[in-house]
Amino acid sequence: MSLSYEDVLAKYEPVWGLETHVELGTVSKMFCGCSTEFGAEPNTHTCPVCLGLPGALPVVNEVAIESTIKIGLALNCSIASWCRFARKNYFYPDMPKNYQISQYDEPLCFDGYIDVEVEGQTYRVGIERVHMEEDTGKNTHVGTSGRIHGAEYSLVDFNRAGIPLIEIVTKPVPGCGALAPEVAKAYTAALRDILRALGVSDVRMEQGSLRCDVNTSLNVPGAEWGTRTETKNVNSLRSVERAVRSEMIRQAGLLDAGTRIKQETRHFSETTGDTRPGRSKEEATDYRYFPEPDLVPVAPDAEWIERLRAGLPELPAARRTRIIASLGLTNDEIQQMANAGVVDLVGETVELGAPAAEARNWWQGYVAQKANEREVDAAELPITPAHIARVIALVADGSLSTALGRQAVDGVLETGNDVDVVVAEKGLKVVSDTGALQAAADEAIAANPDVAQKVRDGKVAAVGALVGSVMKATRGQADAAAVRAILLERLGVPE
Amino acid sequence: MSDSSLANGGSGTDLVRLTAADTAASIRRGDVTAVEVAQAHLAQIAKVDPLVKAFLHIDADGALEAAASVDEARAAGEALGPLAGVPLAMKDVVVTKGLPTTSGSKILEGWRPPYDATITTRIKDAGIVMLGKTNMDEFAMGSSTENSAYGPTHNPWDLTKIPGGSSGGSSAAVAAFEAPLAIGTDTGGSIRQPAAVTGIVGFKPTYGAVSRYGLIAFSSSLDQAGPFARTVEDTALLYDVLHGHDPCDSTSIAGLSFDATGAARAGAAGDLTGVRVGVVRELGGEGYQAGVTASFDDAVATLKGLGAEIVEVSCPNFEYALAAYYLIAPSECSSNLARFDAVRYGLRVGDDGSNSLEEVMSLTRAAGFGPEVKRRIMIGTYALSSGYYEAYYGQAQKVRTLIVRDFQAAFEKVDVLISPATPVVAFGIGEVVDPITMYRNDLCTLPASLAGTPAISVPCGLSDGLPVGLQIMAPALADERCFGIAAAFERATGILQIPAVTA
Numbered sequence: 001m002s003l004s005y006e007d008v009l010a011k012y013e014p015v016w017g018l019e020t021h022v023e024l025g026t027v028s029k030m031f032c033g034c035s036t037e038f039g040a041e042p043n044t045h046t047c048p049v050c051l052g053l054p055g056a057l058p059v060v061n062e063v064a065i066e067s068t069i070k071i072g073l074a075l076n077c078s079i080a081s082w083c084r085f086a087r088k089n090y091f092y093p094d095m096p097k098n099y100q101i102s103q104y105d106e107p108l109c110f111d112g113y114i115d116v117e118v119e120g121q122t123y124r125v126g127i128e129r130v131h132m133e134e135d136t137g138k139n140t141h142v143g144t145s146g147r148i149h150g151a152e153y154s155l156v157d158f159n160r161a162g163i164p165l166i167e168i169v170t171k172p173v174p175g176c177g178a179l180a181p182e183v184a185k186a187y188t189a190a191l192r193d194i195l196r197a198l199g200v201s202d203v204r205m206e207q208g209s210l211r212c213d214v215n216t217s218l219n220v221p222g223a224e225w226g227t228r229t230e231t232k233n234v235n236s237l238r239s240v241e242r243a244v245r246s247e248m249i250r251q252a253g254l255l256d257a258g259t260r261i262k263q264e265t266r267h268f269s270e271t272t273g274d275t276r277p278g279r280s281k282e283e284a285t286d287y288r289y290f291p292e293p294d295l296v297p298v299a300p301d302a303e304w305i306e307r308l309r310a311g312l313p314e315l316p317a318a319r320r321t322r323i324i325a326s327l328g329l330t331n332d333e334i335q336q337m338a339n340a341g342v343v344d345l346v347g348e349t350v351e352l353g354a355p356a357a358e359a360r361n362w363w364q365g366y367v368a369q370k371a372n373e374r375e376v377d378a379a380e381l382p383i384t385p386a387h388i389a390r391v392i393a394l395v396a397d398g399s400l401s402t403a404l405g406r407q408a409v410d411g412v413l414e415t416g417n418d419v420d421v422v423v424a425e426k427g428l429k430v431v432s433d434t435g436a437l438q439a440a441a442d443e444a445i446a447a448n449p450d451v452a453q454k455v456r457d458g459k460v461a462a463v464g465a466l467v468g469s470v471m472k473a474t475r476g477q478a479d480a481a482a483v484r485a486i487l488l489e490r491l492g493v494p495e
Numbered sequence: 496m497s498d499s500s501l502a503n504g505g506s507g508t509d510l511v512r513l514t515a516a517d518t519a520a521s522i523r524r525g526d527v528t529a530v531e532v533a534q535a536h537l538a539q540i541a542k543v544d545p546l547v548k549a550f551l552h553i554d555a556d557g558a559l560e561a562a563a564s565v566d567e568a569r570a571a572g573e574a575l576g577p578l579a580g581v582p583l584a585m586k587d588v589v590v591t592k593g594l595p596t597t598s599g600s601k602i603l604e605g606w607r608p609p610y611d612a613t614i615t616t617r618i619k620d621a622g623i624v625m626l627g628k629t630n631m632d633e634f635a636m637g638s639s640t641e642n643s644a645y646g647p648t649h650n651p652w653d654l655t656k657i658p659g660g661s662s663g664g665s666s667a668a669v670a671a672f673e674a675p676l677a678i679g680t681d682t683g684g685s686i687r688q689p690a691a692v693t694g695i696v697g698f699k700p701t702y703g704a705v706s707r708y709g710l711i712a713f714s715s716s717l718d719q720a721g722p723f724a725r726t727v728e729d730t731a732l733l734y735d736v737l738h739g740h741d742p743c744d745s746t747s748i749a750g751l752s753f754d755a756t757g758a759a760r761a762g763a764a765g766d767l768t769g770v771r772v773g774v775v776r777e778l779g780g781e782g783y784q785a786g787v788t789a790s791f792d793d794a795v796a797t798l799k800g801l802g803a804e805i806v807e808v809s810c811p812n813f814e815y816a817l818a819a820y821y822l823i824a825p826s827e828c829s830s831n832l833a834r835f836d837a838v839r840y841g842l843r844v845g846d847d848g849s850n851s852l853e854e855v856m857s858l859t860r861a862a863g864f865g866p867e868v869k870r871r872i873m874i875g876t877y878a879l880s881s882g883y884y885e886a887y888y889g890q891a892q893k894v895r896t897l898i899v900r901d902f903q904a905a906f907e908k909v910d911v912l913i914s915p916a917t918p919v920v921a922f923g924i925g926e927v928v929d930p931i932t933m934y935r936n937d938l939c940t941l942p943a944s945l946a947g948t949p950a951i952s953v954p955c956g957l958s959d960g961l962p963v964g965l966q967i968m969a970p971a972l973a974d975e976r977c978f979g980i981a982a983a984f985e986r987a988t989g990i991l992q993i994p995a996v997t998a
Binding site: 048051052053054055056057058059060087089091093096097098099154156286288289290293294295296 | 589590596598603606608609610612707708709710711712714715716742743744745746826827829830833834835836838839840852853856876879880881884888
């Protein structure tokens with residue numbers, strides 16, 4: 001019998017931590033000149049180096065080092081003045097060399113933090129390390145199981161092999177209590193925003209360019225931290241939150257029953273929201289790490305680091321503070337936006353020229369409603385501040401009605417296209433042909449004689465029903481104010 | 496320098512006995528064509544290689560084509576490089592585009608690489624004519640070339656003896672007049688030891704001076720390619736083609752440029768006045784054959800006679816070089832050789848639908864690797880294991896640092912260090928079966944390998960009719976110094992006359 005979340009918190013305190021893998025957006029791979037472009041024909045972006053041919057040697061991509069240092073600086077890390085790559089040895093057919101070039105005990109960036117805010121409270125998430133490694137190839141197992149065991153045959157695509165990966169590891173984060181899942185999610189969102197602001201990765205979670213492993217443990221208050229489990233491949237913000245929560249509930253159930261927690265790797269199911277056991281850490285592979293002898297140490301000089309620090313863009317936290325101040329909204333309004341997860345989206349929309357009130361209405365209203373329907377965060381929808389700013393502009397200049405604006409938003413969510421493309425394809429435009437509107441108005445009056453009479457008798461407010469009828473007839477493409485004016489004129493009622 | 500003028504045409508035998516320098520000069524003068532030179536060497540290979548077995552693959556068509564293009568360039572009035580048209584034997588550990596490259600292993604049988612090693616490109620660009628690929632201990636692991644999956648190579652001095660290793664095919668090819676030049680690689684002595692036991696010159700460069708891009712890695716932190724030839728000057732000429740920075744090799748030293756040829760020619764004047772030569776106390780005595788010690792003592796006397804100041808130097812940590820080497824090299828090889836997994840190239844065993852992927856990998860590696868390679872993979876895997884790493888790999892790296900410090904301390908007192916290149920002369924094929932006895936062949940060469948410093952082996956006489964080598968070790972980046980002193984020594988003793996191969 002699983003416990004309620006409240007029961008769990010009554011007895012236990014959670015500690016969580018995240019390991020996040022990010023694909024860097026470099027033009028070429030980590031150790032060779034091959035392209036990193038996504039979606040090319042299999043095995044077309046390969047060379048002797050990323051295929052691990054005998055004799056081939058890696059050379060470090062300087063841009064990847066630079067990106068990693070920028071990430072480290074943005075996460076308030078110290079930057080190593082000297083560090084080495086290491087080989088992580090294990091056999092797997094998607095690994096051309098049967099070792100992965102990674103970093104082990106000498107990460108490039110270490111000992112940092114970021115602050116995240118949840119329900120008005122600030123939590124500091126410590127950063128243990130930021131290190132570099134190379135991605136593996138991609139296996140496709142052909143057969144009924146879709147897994148390597150029982151596959152009829154397997155195909156390997158090495159296009160992804162050697163794409164630069166950054167691993168960002170937090171320190172264990174205690175002290176979040178009931179909010180642990182939300183803080184973990186807020187941290188992931190903050191990290192994503194920082195990576196985007198730095199321009200080092202496009203951070204497309206759906207393409208796997210940001211993947212999280214979630215560590216969770218429980219302890220009785222005052223006792224030592226419990227045994228942790230690691231939940232692999234948690235690939236959306238919402239999933240991070242769900243993974244922490246479901247592990248807390250699962251572990252509490254075991255602890256209540258007096259069962260020991262096994263240190264193990266678990267897999268998260270997007271459909272059920274549960275975690276399932278994977279490979280046990282207690283029988284884990286010995287990776288036989290040793291310093292990579294094919295690469296000289298990375299030794300960034302202090303001057304370079306300071307130049308990179310000076311060149312960092314305004315980071316999301318600072319930007320958010322600045323934007324909030326400029327919006328001229330009340331604290332309550334800001335809190336409502338924060339709850340809906342749209343503060344930054346509103347801020348960016350305002351920066352693109354939209355009025356604050358309009359931006360807030362769109363994001364917190366219609367867009368947030370769509371996000372809820374899809375069970376994702378507004379930020380995860382394929383709609384951006386640029387889209388909303390354009391919709392607001394089109395409504396403001398009368399090209400679209402509010403209703404048409406919503407249809408434009410729907411179109412963007414369906415296709416990901418620009419607003420103008422959606423408007424053109426769907427033929428969204430306000431009907432301003434007065435003749436057509438007059439005809440529609442006359443039809444509405446004829447069809448609703450009772451309502452028309454009420455208006456003529458002085459109940460001007462009743463005209464709303466007729467406006468609705470005309471709007472319906474024109475499929476929302478008319479300007480409501482213009483329709484109202486025409487109706488009143490036809491009914492001989494002065495405004 | 497040449498005493499065999501070819502102005503009136505030379506016989507094939509004359510052509511194969513010429514030095515590389517004289518061969519190139521004859522081609523430049525038009526006394527002989529590069530094609531004739533290549534043909535003479537191919538004929539010599541046809542004659543003696545059935546006995547010596549230096550080559551794994553002979554590329555006659557490629558060699559004649561490369562030679563013809565040198566002749567065409569000359570006919571078109573182009574200036575030829577110092578080694579244009581000179582034939583070369585390439586160790587099979589070096590990747591050659593389109594030509595079989597096996598590293599002496601069954602696991603790579605039939606593999607034709609789609610790219611050239613950087614040194615292959617440099618050799619081709621210099622107009623040097625590659626005759627083929629030479630035999631070697633599998634993945635360069637060995638000191639006798641008996642660990643080749645394709646059978647042993649025979650020492651041209653005595654066909655019942657080993658030609659050294661791992662670059663034994665290359666040393667034998669040069670000593671058998673099949674090629675005036677050859678490429679070897681040296682991880683723990685695999686150029687210097689074969690040079691010594693076949694009576695030729697072999698040089699291991701400063702680590703990072705020659706690109707490793709395209710060398711099939713044995714031990715990445717130790718592997719260096721280098722030249723073989725029958726004279727110091729020829730060795731220097733080839734080294735000047737090989738060395739230099741390569742952006743494809745992260746460990747390649749930037750901005751490096753030597754004039755080894757100039758140093759060899761200057762050294763041939765023979766005056767070593769003011770040069771301080773250190774005799775390493777730890778590289779001699781017990782375990783060294785009497786004939787080797789006698790030849791070495793003669794060499795010391797020769798150097799003294801040339802004006803050198805002889806100093807005895809102690810390098811106490813050299814004693815641990817063998818132990819450290821046999822942890823570091825196997826550790827790195829256990830990882831480097833992991834890529835031979837039957838997935839992308841080379842041998843594949845058991846892929847008949849009845850075996851899992853892991854089983855195919857395992858069957859392939861069991862069938863494709865020889866016993867010495869397996870032994871080192873197992874030692875290395877163990878040494879890197881969690882819980883053992885510090886005691887083995889970590890400790891070996893500390894020894895390596897101590898050996899570097901021994902060299903640094905010694906080079907504060909002397910300009911070069913000398914020792915015998917090997918403790919024993921060429922032994923009989925099949926004679927040494929115990930791996931540790933085999934490993935002891937590298938006692939003298941291991942310290943410079945671990946320190947990444949340059950060293951040359953030059954012939955210094957015979958012991959029971961078999962050649963002995965003198966090793967001259969210099970500080971890192973003082974590669975030219977090795978050539979200068981070796982050239983002075985060679986001038987004083989005369990170029991070793993190698994007998995013709997007899998069955």
